[in-house]
Amino acid sequence: MDRFPEMKSHNTMSKIKETLRAFNEWLDVTISATFLSxxxxxxxxxxxxxxxxxxxxxxxxxxxxxxxxxxxxxxxxxxxxxxxxxxxxxxxxxxxxxxxxxxxxxxxxxxxxxxxxxxxGALMDVNRDSETVRFAFVSEYVSASLIPKSLLMALLRFRRRLPGNAKVAASYNDYQERESMDELSVLRPAIDHFEAISGHVIRESQTEYITGTGYRLKFWEKTRRGISGVPKRNGDREAKPGRRERVFSAASSLANTFMIVAIVIVVLYSANYSNQSPTERMAHIRSSDLSWVEVGLSDRGLLSDWELKAYEQYERAVGIIARSRKSVFGLFRTYRSKDLYLARRILENTHKDRRIARRQIPEALLLLGKLNFLLGDMDKAIPALRDASYQDGPAAEEADKFLHLFGPQN
Amino acid sequence: MSYRLDLHSLDDLAARLPFHLDSSAEVNEAYSIYLRSPSPEAARLVDLWTYCFIRRYYLIKFLKEHSFQAGELESVVEQTYRKVEKGRMLLKQNDRYAQWVSVVCKNNFINFVTRRSLVTTVDDVELLDDLDVLQSEEAESSEWSDLEVDAGILYVALARAIEKLPSFLRNVTRMRFVEQLSYEEIGRMTGLSVATVRAYIHKACTRFREDPGLGAFKSWYR
Structure with a gap:
């Protein structure tokens, strides 16, 4: 024993532990006895x-x-x-x-x-697997594609537990093996039976299949149209279309989309067009009305101070008008009136300079005429358009056309 | 046709339902719609679920018992279906149709088994009819759960009830009632104190008492 001192100390420790355990038991019994009494x-x-x-x-x-x-x-x-x-x-x-x-x-x-x-909670309880095994087995076959997520998780965990419980696994496998049993061979398929006893017809066409055992089964084409009013599910097991069919289907749906977009645009344009009078259409400020600024200022190469100042004012007015325009795909144009008033005042102030006024720039006059028309000030619109129409160029022609829309006297 | 083929054949039919066979809330809703406006579509939906549920019920039972005959399955399904069809208009609580159909199945199964065992020994039709009536009456008054067939419907109801809880209760409640963990284990996993876990479970239990989905099954437990 001296050769193994650690063994000796081990024995001593065991004795101490035993003594302590005995003391604890005594204490426990004493306390329990006190409470029991x-x-x-x-x-x-x-x-x-x-x-x-x-x-x-x-x-x-x-x-x-x-x-x-x-x-x-x-x-x-x-x-x-x-x-x-x-x-x-x-x-x-x-x-x-x-x-x-x-x-x-x-x-x-x-x-x-x-x-x-x-x-x-039984489906998650390891101790109750023998009670739930049949339910778990049948759930794999019936209504499995509709299964709620929570139930699916429980069944997956059940299957994962199977190898750990030999008895339950054996009975589960036993049900699997009963596939070969012909006990139910005289049964009608569920759909036939349901239709027979309920009077409901839930399918449209039928196809016959011959099974390996020679038993003639009637399976019916799976069509969701059988139950009207029942929404389609994600789990529908329909045959997948071929590649050619898929391409054709994609092309046709693309063409349909384009057609719908085209129809929508045509309808919107028609609505926009018919909603406005010719005068209103003519009054709209187009991009060409705003891109004239440099035209007619000077062709001498150098701009004098007053020309430069006028140029800046025109540019400022045009910028304000451009910002004031709002439209949906170029349709249903509207303007912020506040900006139009501001742009008109700038143009009018610019034209107060006699040197600019003498120039009679048709584009500036047409724009001023349009601004006044849009602001509903016809007394100012017509003289401005008339002054523009006396000039040469496309703006003058447009002003002339515009004036004719107000009546032959203009 | 083997069991598996019959299961597939039933699935062909059940696939036409818009919800799972064990989604009792949706079934009860469909039945309420049918009662409010009995359109052919609504009737068809209710009948379809009823038939599928009954057939699945007996398939599970027949799967367990080797001695049942195939022809018996069809007749007992039909008999139960007729009973449901006849009795549902007298149902007082429209929001418990799914639970009630399950109870009818159970009672009818008892009658079927009792009657079947007597057929082998007694050949007296009148006696059987009397017995059938008597047992039907007795069975009607008793409800209970049978996990062979009810495991799914009960589990879905519990999962729905947990989903309806406030988010802070959901996890702890799932751990306690689904995972069946102890307070200490839940505390360790969530970082909550045991006292907090207890308080959460108390709140969840209070809400479960008010939950209509779970409440529909209370009559099964006496």
């Missing part, structure tokens, strides 16, 4: 409640006493939480309410909910 005295002194002495409660430790104390003090709260409690807590509650008629309806309700929730 006066179980409810303990509760009474702490909480001043009177409870009948339940015969099935046996306190084995201090913790147990504390648990009873805790539950007894908050019995209502614990009754509400009953289905979510631990087994020991439930047992304690059962014992506490056993002789108290005022709690009977509540405990019954709590137990019902407890059982219901216990069963509801």
């Amino acid at each position: 006066t179980p409810w005295t303990y509760l009474r002194t702490r909480n001043e409640i009177t409870l009948p002495v339940p015969g099935n409660i046996r306190h084995k430790s201090v913790d147990r006493g504390r648990l009873i104390d805790r539950i007894a003090r908050n019995l209502d709260w614990y009754l509400d939480a009953y289905p979510g409690l631990d087994r020991e807590e439930k047992r304690t509650i059962d014992a506490l309410v056993s002789g108290r008629p005022e709690y009977q309806s509540r405990i019954r309700e709590a137990r019902r909910m407890d059982e219901l929730l216990h069963d509801a």
Whole structure:
């Protein structure tokens, strides 16, 4: 033994441990005996409640006493939480309410909910796999494509557990092997039977297939149109179209889209066109009305100060008008009136300079005429357009046409 | 036709439903719509679910029992279907149609098994008819859950009830009632104290009591 001193010390340690364990047991028994002798005295002194002495409660430790104390003090709260409690807590509650008629309806309700929730979670319970194995097996075949996500997860986990439970796995495999059994061979397919007993017709055409065993089965083309009013599901198992069909289908849907867009545009243009009078159409400020600024200012190569100033003012007015325009794809044009007023004032102020006024720039006059028309000031619009029409060039021609729309006298 | 072929044949029919066979909330909604406006489409939907549910119920039962005959399956399905068709108009709670059909199936199955065992020993039709009536009456008054067939419908109801809870309760409740973890385990996984976990479970239980989806099954537990 001297050759193995560590073994000697090990033996000593074991003896110490045994002594300690014995002391603990003695202590536990002593404490338990104290509580067993006066179980409810303990509760009474702490909480001043009177409870009948339940015969099935046996306190084995201090913790147990504390648990009873805790539950007894908050019995209502614990009754509400009953289905979510631990087994020991439930047992304690059962014992506490056993002789108290005022709690009977509540405990019954709590137990019902407890059982219901216990069963509801059975698919996830390893200990209840033998109860749920048939359901899990059938779920793989029936209505599987419609399965809710939560149920699918539970069934997947069930299958994953199978190898760990030989008995359940064996019965699961047994159902699989019954494929060869002909017990149900005289049965009609479910669809036939349903149609026969319910009077509903849920399919349109039928195709016959011959099985390997020679049994003639009637399967019906799967068509969702059978049940009108029932929305289509993601899990429809229809035959996939070929590549050529898919290309054709994509092209035709693209063509349909274009056609729809074209029709929408034509309708919008028609609505826009018919919604406006010819005068209004003519009054709209186009891009050409805003791109004339440099035209007619000077062809001498150098701009004098007053020319430069006029140029800047025209440019400013044109910029304001451009920003004031709003439209949807060039249709249904509108203008911010505030900007139009500002642009008109700039143009009018510019034309107050006699040197500019003498120039009679047709584009500037046409723009001023249009601005006045859009602002509803016909007294100013017509003279401006008339002055423009006396000049040469496209702007003068446009102003002339515009004037004719107001009447032959213009 | 083998069991598997019959399962496929039933799936062909059930595939025409817009919801899963165990989605009791949708079934009850479809039945309520049918009662409010009994259109042919609504009637067809209710009948289709009813037939599929009944047939699946008996397929599960026949799968378990080797001695049942194939012809019996068809007749017991039809008998139960007729019973549901006849009795549903007298149903007082329209929002529990799915649960009620399940109960009818269970009771009819008991009658079928009892009657079948007697057929082999007694050849007295009148006696059987009397017995059938008696047992039907007894069976009608009792409801219970049978996990062989109810595991899915109950699980879906629980999952829906959890989904309806406020987000802070959902995870803890799922861990407790679905994963069946202890308070301590939940506390470790979520970082919450055991007291908080207890408080959350208490809140969840209170809400479960008010949940109509779970409430529809309460009559199964007495």
